[in-house]
Amino acid sequence: MTLRVQILKDRFNQSLGLPFKELLPASVIEKALHELNIRYYRRLFDPIVTLWAFLSQVLDTDKSCHNAVSKVIAYLAAQGVEIPSTDTSAYCQARSRLPEKFLEKLFSQVGQRLEEKVGTEHLWCGRNVMVIDGSTVSMPDTIENQEEYPQPKTQKPGCGFPIAKIGVIFSLATGGAVALCINVLNTHDIKLARQLYQFLNPFDILLGDRAFCAYADLVAIKKINCDAVFRKHQARKTSMRKGKIVGDCDKLVTWYKPTNCPKGLNKDEFNALPPSITVREIYYCIVIPGFRTERVSLITTLLDKVTYSTLDIVGLYGQRWDVELNLRHLKTTLDMDVLRCKTPSMVRKEIYVYLLAYNLLRSLMWSAGTTYGTPPLRLSLQGTRHHLNNFIPELLAATSTKRLKIYRTLLKVIAHKAVPDRPARNEPRVRKRRPKAYPLMTKPRHELRNLLQTA
Structure with missing residues (x-):
């Protein structure tokens, strides 16, 4: 168990941890756990691994827990160690154990x-x-x-x-x-x-x-x-x-x-x-x-x-x-508009993780803009997320020396194209794509099911 946890920590630090090493290294996470006096058992999804998996989940276009667990399995399979179950219950329980204050x-x-x-x-x-x-x-x-x-x-x-x-x-x-x-x-x-x-x-x-x-x-x-x-x-x-x-x-x-x-x-x-x-x-x-x-x-x-x-x-x-x-x-780029968690406590945790991921992307944009002389606010947040997700496999596969070179290339491509400033743009508020011709829901779902059965 200790070996698998260390492998996951290393893999996350090499992928997400490298771009955000100045703002959210493992030491900062461990310090927050210590200051809040949070104790936990030695299990596969400890707070650090769970947090990294949660962050990668909201940054990905597929935000399902199954996709997050699949990444963890792939990281462990690449190292030739025993892989966990594909069931998402352990990861979901680990997310629920993360304190909101943390x-x-x-x-x-x-x-x-x-x-x-x-x-x-x-x-x-x-x-x-x-x-x-x-x-x-x-x-x-x-x-x-x-x-x-x-x-x-x-x-x-x-x-x-x-x-x-x-x-x-x-x-x-x-x-x-x-x-x-x-x-x-x-x-x-x-x-x-x-x-x-x-x-x-x-x-x-x-x-x-x-x-x-x-x-x-x-x-x-x-x-x-x-x-x-x-x-x-x-x-x-x-x-x-x-x-x-x-x-x-x-x-x-x-x-x-x-x-x-x-x-x-x-x-x-x-x-x-x-x-x-x-x-x-x-x-x-x-x-x-x-x-x-x-x-x-x-x-x-x-x-x-x-x-x-x-x-x-x-x-x-x-x-x-x-x-x-x-x-x-x-709400639109990171898809926070419609949350996925089913309890109020988890909803609040999900919002905090979304904002944490948003700030980490902003930090990456700031580093790219200040390094290559482009205004950070004129960079594309959606483009930054795309580049980060596409560079993560290369960061994982590279050696420590080559990894820094790939990271500098990541900053360069993020700063390559600035979003134009268009203050006088005038566009009508209309939709061209027609919605499906289904009626709005006016009764609870169980009542509508009963109507279908009696029809």
Whole structure:
């Protein structure tokens, strides 16, 4: 058993471990296990082997547990040792034994290590920018998932799928995920954001859309010595006559504490709010074809017009769209949109592993871009995943000297072709491929089966 486990660790370190050796070596995994006081038996699927197999599973296009176990069998067969059973139960039980805190800790550490690579030349006005947004993920329709993450109330019982709401903070410089929180579907984005402020570092700038632009949140962000750039909420009216004008379409205005306690705040938090705050309001018009919004009003706590010019802030908010692309990479490129696990605990673990794999791909893109002089954010995440999966067999078959040469070639091909920047692209939101002419499910499956039998 010890020999087989060591063989698997070596094989994973030679394939996945080499590209990610700076962020997730075996020593980091072992340290996290020790810090969390996680003890385990000496079995084939120990936490390290299970984690590597889990990562390779979400990075592959075939995300079945059978495919992950098949890789493990192939690694052992190549070494001429006894192979395990093709049954997936041992691997699935090993995944369920992985503590949620362990995966959360690894995700957080990899995100922080990726942020440490950012130099001053990649900062915005000398400061680090974080961008926040929320999204949803679907999961299998099981009793446990329905109880913890209920389906939308508009759907009939048995006709929908459990859906969880996630809030994520991404780094604008690296594109990596820094923080995550998970809640039920009807959770407002601002409630998720208030759970994520603790992950901001002093002097960070938080960038977000109008959902996050609230009086209490601007106060909370300033309280932790950070700043914010949000789009103005549609419920707050704009008055051109009020405020101190500091430039074209740029003024300082005073916001006053709400008269009633907003939802999501308790009385003590509401009473602790200051009576007023001064914010900066910037308004401009968009005339680029393809953009739905014509007029935008921004609210920011960056009051110094000399250090943070109007055009700089407008340009910064234009980069907010990157968070939508990052979420699309997670949900569409890596297929996190529809999860596979059947219990809430495993669903959360699966989300953390997806984000961990996403950060590792971002680290590979960062290494390729900085090594060969290509902007890392302009590289293709899908292309990076394809190249990595195709290079893994060659990394496994190569000697230690040749393996480093193959790794450098991997970085070179990742940086070979940058994705073009097309901000004025105008495409209609239509589908050419017609869907199948099957009706929607309006009754639970067991009722539909009974109707077929009685017909």
